[in-house]
Each structure stands twice: as C-alpha cells, then as structure tokens.
Amino acid sequence: xxxxxxxxxxxxxxDEELEExxxxxxxxxxxxxxxxxxxxxxxxxxxSKLAEExxxxxxxxxxxxxxxxxxxILIIARRQPAASDLRLVMMVTKAVxxxxxxxxxxxxxxNHAIILAExxxxxTGYPEVRHMGASVNRMLANAxxxxxxxxxxxxxSTIDEDKKIDQDYKTAxxxxxxxxxxxxxxxxRVINILWVIRSxxxxxxHAKNLCEQIVFVVKGKDIRHQK
Amino acid sequence: xxxxDTTKPAKVAKKSPALKxxxxxxxxxxxxxxxxxxKKTAASKKPKAAxxxxxxxxxxxxxxxxxxxxxDDHKVTVGKSFSDNAKMTMxxxxxxxxxxxxxxxxxxxxxxxxxxxxxxxxxxxxxTFLRTLNRMNDTVEGCRVEGEICMDGEDLYAPKxxxxxxxxxxxxxxxxPNPFPKSIYENVAYGPKIHGLADTRVDLDEIVExxxxxxxxxxxxxxxxxxxxxxxSGGQQQRLCIARAIAVSPEVILxxxxxxxxxxxxxxxxxxxxxxxxxxxxxxIVTHSMQQAARVSHRTAYxxxxxxxxxxxxxxxxTMPEHQLTEAYITGRFG
Numbered sequence: 271x272x273x274x275x276x277x278x279x280x281x282x283x284x285d286e287e288l289e290e291x292x293x294x295x296x297x298x299x300x301x302x303x304x305x306x307x308x309x310x311x312x313x314x315x316x317x318s319k320l321a322e323e324x325x326x327x328x329x330x331x332x333x334x335x336x337x338x339x340x341x342x343i344l345i346i347a348r349r350q351p352a353a354s355d356l357r358l359v360m361m362v363t364k365a366v367x368x369x370x371x372x373x374x375x376x377x378x379x380x381n382h383a384i385i386l387a388e389x390x391x392x393x394t395g396y397p398e399v400r401h402m403g404a405s406v407n408r409m410l411a412n413a414x415x416x417x418x419x420x421x422x423x424x425x426x427s428t429i430d431e432d433k434k435i436d437q438d439y440k441t442a443x444x445x446x447x448x449x450x451x452x453x454x455x456x457x458x459r460v461i462n463i464l465w466v467i468r469s470x471x472x473x474x475x476h477a478k479n480l481c482e483q484i485v486f487v488v489k490g491k492d493i494r495h496q497k
Numbered sequence: 498x499x500x501x502d503t504t505k506p507a508k509v510a511k512k513s514p515a516l517k518x519x520x521x522x523x524x525x526x527x528x529x530x531x532x533x534x535x536k537k538t539a540a541s542k543k544p545k546a547a548x549x550x551x552x553x554x555x556x557x558x559x560x561x562x563x564x565x566x567x568x569d570d571h572k573v574t575v576g577k578s579f580s581d582n583a584k585m586t587m588x589x590x591x592x593x594x595x596x597x598x599x600x601x602x603x604x605x606x607x608x609x610x611x612x613x614x615x616x617x618x619x620x621x622x623x624x625t626f627l628r629t630l631n632r633m634n635d636t637v638e639g640c641r642v643e644g645e646i647c648m649d650g651e652d653l654y655a656p657k658x659x660x661x662x663x664x665x666x667x668x669x670x671x672x673x674p675n676p677f678p679k680s681i682y683e684n685v686a687y688g689p690k691i692h693g694l695a696d697t698r699v700d701l702d703e704i705v706e707x708x709x710x711x712x713x714x715x716x717x718x719x720x721x722x723x724x725x726x727x728x729x730s731g732g733q734q735q736r737l738c739i740a741r742a743i744a745v746s747p748e749v750i751l752x753x754x755x756x757x758x759x760x761x762x763x764x765x766x767x768x769x770x771x772x773x774x775x776x777x778x779x780x781x782i783v784t785h786s787m788q789q790a791a792r793v794s795h796r797t798a799y800x801x802x803x804x805x806x807x808x809x810x811x812x813x814x815x816t817m818p819e820h821q822l823t824e825a826y827i828t829g830r831f832g
Binding site: 278279280281284349350351352353354355356357489 | 533787788791815816817818823827828830831832
C-alpha cells in the first residue's frame with residue numbers, strides 16, 4: 271500500500287511548514303474539544319465558574335484560527351503548493367473555520383449554563399443534554415483522531431455518526447416540546463436547554479465537515495453535499 | 498507570526514532521505530515511513546477515553562493504490578492520452594541515441610488548438626519527444642525514431658515527405674532566443690520568402706506586420722523594423738522568434754522551454770501570447786516551470802526516465818494527479 275506523505279520535499283523547510291500547520295490544527299482541535307467538554311459539564315453540574323472560564327477562554331480559540339490561517343497564506347505565497355500539499359493547506363484553512371465555530375457553540379452552551387445555574391428548577395432536559403453532549407464529544411474526538419492519522423475509513427464512519435446525532439436532536443425536541451406543554455412554568459428554562467441542544471447538533475455538523483475535508487485531502491474527492 | 502520561526506519537529510529533523518532523480522532512490526526515501534507504521538497501529542488501539550488529554554499520534558495518510566514509485570514497473574500511461582479531435586497522433590514511439598534508449602513506447606494524441614505541456618525532471622526525454630514532432634532529431638547523429646507519428650493522418654516519417662515543408666507546418670521556438678543576425682523585418686520575412694508565401698513586397702509587408710502583431714511585438718518595433726533583431730531585449734527577441742515561427746502559418750508550434758532565459762515580465766507576456774495563439778494554432782510546450790505548465794496548458798503530460806507516466810487535464814494534474822510519480826514531482830519531492 272502506497273503512502274501519501276507530507277515529508278521528503280527537496281526544500282526541508284517546506285516539510286516543516288506543513289508539519290507545523292498540522293500540529294497547530296491538532297492543538298486547536300484539542301483546545302476546542304476541552305472547551306466543549308467543560309461547557310457541557312458546567313451545565314450539568316451547575317458550575318457557573320467553569321462556564322465563565324469557557325467563555326473567557328474562547329478568544330484563545332479565535333487567536334489560533336487567525337494564526338493558523340496566516341501560516342497557510344504564507345505557505346501558499348511562498349511555496350505555491352500543488353496536489354496533496356495544496357489539498358492539505360486548503361483543508362486546514364477550512365478546518366480551522368469549523369473548529370472556531372465549534373468553539374463559538376461551546377461558548378454559547380457555557381452562557382446558557384450560567385443562566386441555568388442562576389435559576390432554580392427541575393432538571394428537565396438534562397439527561398438529553400448529557401446524552402447528546404457525550405455523543406457529540408465522541409464524534410469530535412473521532413474526527414480529530416481521523417485527521418491525525420489521515421484515516422479515510424474512520425472519517426467516513428464518523429460522518430455516519432452525525433445521522434444518529436440528528437436523530438437524537440429531533441427526539442429531544444419532541445420530548446422537550448411535550449414538557450413545555452405539560453408544565454408551562456418550565457418554558458423559559460426549557461428554551462435554554464433547547465438552545466444548548468441546538469448548539470450540540472451544530473457541532474456535530476462541523477465535525478462532519480472536518481471529516482469530509484479529510485477525505486478530500488487523502489482521496490482528492492469532494493464528498494460534500496452528497497446524499 | 499511565521500511558520501519559519503518555530504522549532505523543528507524532531508520527526509522531520511531526523512529524516513534525511515537521499516533525494517536523487519532516480520526512482521530507486523525515491524523508494525529508499527520512502528522506507529522510513531514504513532518503519533514508522535507499526536507505532537501508528539499500536540496507538541490507534543489505545544482506548545479513546547483519554548483522547549483530549551493525550552496528544553494525538555500523527556501519521557502519514559494511507560492511500561490505497563497499486564501504483565509504484567519505481568519507474569521500471571511502469572507499463573501504461575495513466576489518464577487521458579487520447580483525443581477525438583487529434584491534430585497529431587503518436588503511437589508506440591521509441592527513440593534511441595545510439596544504443597541508449599531515450600523514449601520508451603509513448604502513445605499520445607495532441608488535439609487541435611490545444612496547449613499541451615510536457616513536464617518532468619531533467620533527462621526524462623520531454624525535449625527529445627518534442628523534437629520528434631518536426632523531425633528535429635534527424636539532424637542528431639545516431640538518433641533513431643521508431644513508431645508512428647501522424648499529423649492529420651499523414652505519416653511524418655514517410656520517406657517521400659519534404660522535411661523542410663514539415664518544419665514550416667510544425668514551427669519551433671527554442672530555449673534561448675536565436676534571431677538571425679539580420680534586421681527585425683528580415684527575421685520575420687525570411688520564412689515566407691523561402692517558402693514562397695508572398696508574391697509581392699506588399700504581401701510580404703503584410704505578413705511581417707501581422708506576425709509581429711500576433712506576437713505582441715509590433716507596437717514596440719514598428720519604428721525600427723530595419724534595425725538588427727539582436728539589438729532587442731531578451732523577451733523581445735523571444736517574441737521575435739515566435740513571430741518568425743508564425744510567419745509561415747504553421748499548424749503546430751513547438752516550444753522548448755521558451756521562457757527559461759526570460760525575466761518574469763517577459764515570461765508573463767509570452768504566456769499571455771500562448772493563450773492567444775491557441776485560438777489559431779496547436780501548441781506543445783516543454784517547460785521546467787511547473788507553475789507555467791499550470792498557467793498556460795490545457796493538458797499536462799508527465800515524463801519520467803523516458804516514459805510517459807500520466808496525461809491529464811492540467812487542472813487535475815495540479816490538484817489531484819493520478820500517478821504517485823506525478824504527485825512526487827509536482828509537489829517538489831524530487832527532480
């Protein structure tokens with residue numbers, strides 16, 4: 271089996287630059303993953319201090335996006351990458367965008383966690399958040415693993431996980447609607463939960479985009495928007 | 498912040514593969530990757546629970562492919578070598594210099610009004626191949642061409658074919674501008690005169706002006722047509738050579754690294770010109786600049802050690818080449 275490699279350029283510096291953007295994308299992925307975990311935990315445990323931490327850390331994710339984008343632009347300007355190198359650089363610029371959006375969604379979840387922690391009320395919807403939070407977390411972790419290993423099969427099966435998350439999202443919506451009808455006093459609280467679940471579903475979509483980009487890098491095939 | 502001012506990843510620093518033009522050396526260079534493979538599979542079996550805390554093990558992506566980086570294994574050109582609208586067809590071309598074989602079994606069509614670029618490392622046979630197209634290799638001692646080369650169905654290597662006439666139909670532009678040591682006017686008028694394309698002085702003037710216009714040189718030289726061509730700048734001289742080639746109304750123009758002696762501005766002018774000329778002519782260009790091939794050509798042919806490895810639409814070759822060797826060359830991994 272032949273391997274695609276981002277090394278062995280005649281210009282050693284080019285190898286290092288490509289390795290650099292890969293490493294930094296992975297760091298950013300790790301950071302975003304942590305933000306998501308903390309946001310969900312803060313909500314479930316009513317830990318507003320942790321939630322505030324997530325909110326205040328979001329700018330670091332933003333900074334990473336800007337830095338990595340800049341490094342990609344420099345590579346394009348300096349090296350005029352072609353073929354797999356070009357696909358990698360393009361992929362990274364798109365992936366940082368998705369990761370940054372995931373970071374934003376995590377921040378939104380943390381903001382809702384702060385609001386929910388201040389209110390008193392039942393834990394309506396929390397099991398749904400915990401369940402979806404875990405699935406989305408796993409999906410994001412799998413997507414990042416697939417990127418680290420450029421594993422197309424893992425990327426494809428991670429894309430499939432998104433269907434499950436979409437389904438869970440719909441089920442949760444139905445359940446929460448029922449709660450609101452049964453107990454109108456809970457409406458304002460459940461609406462917050464709804465937003466959180468919506469954010470989790472969006473994160474699943476971004477993780478899916480990431481996986482589609484992995485397939486693009488390795489296979490050169492654009493599988494976006496295909497049924 | 499720049500990617501250059503960070504510390505080297507240790508993994509990269511350790512590797513110093515022998516980068517030579519030979520495919521064998523390339524195979525050796527790939528060996529360290531194989532050595533790293535078991536580590537990766539071990540890492541992937543680890544439980545995923547602690548994924549966020551532990552740094553992910555990065556590895557080279559796997560590509561399912563039966564292609565070999567060893568050129569000796571290469572038998573058939575991949576991609577789209579043939580055309581329904583062929584101007585020139587080449588079948589089973591083998592070229593020898595004495596005992597040494599320079600080209601191995603090349604099959605390709607050149608379509609009407611297309612710009613086809615030949616790329617490949619030095620000594621891969623791309624220039625040799627180009628020169629078979631108008632029998633320039635006839636003048637090289639010990640050079641033997643086997644196979645069939647046809648233009649519009651006519652065999653170019655038929656014994657009764659007039660080679661001088663052939664070279665009027667298949668013009669050529671060389672690496673270094675080589676104007677005749679004559680006036681600008683005479684440089685362009687020479688071909689039409691010897692081929693009897695102009696009956697009167699007025700006709701000849703018209704051919705000269707038209708050719709210089711098509712070569713985007715007219716405005717720059719119309720005031721000094723009778724000064725020596727060698728007095729022009731390098732870029733102007735090269736455009737003069739193109740005007741000279743166009744003057745005899747060729748059907749095909751061969752260009753052998755036409756911009757390698759020119760500065761970027763002159764290069765841009767020639768490239769602009771190639772685009773315009775492709776409206777009326779079929780152009781085959783050999784270039785060492787991959788970016789140039791990417792910019793000007795419609796199809797790109799990749800040669801390696803005398804074999805035609807891949808022919809595909811240019812946009813495909815530079816984004817997702819079909820063959821590993823093409824990939825290695827255009828991404829700058831050997832050559």
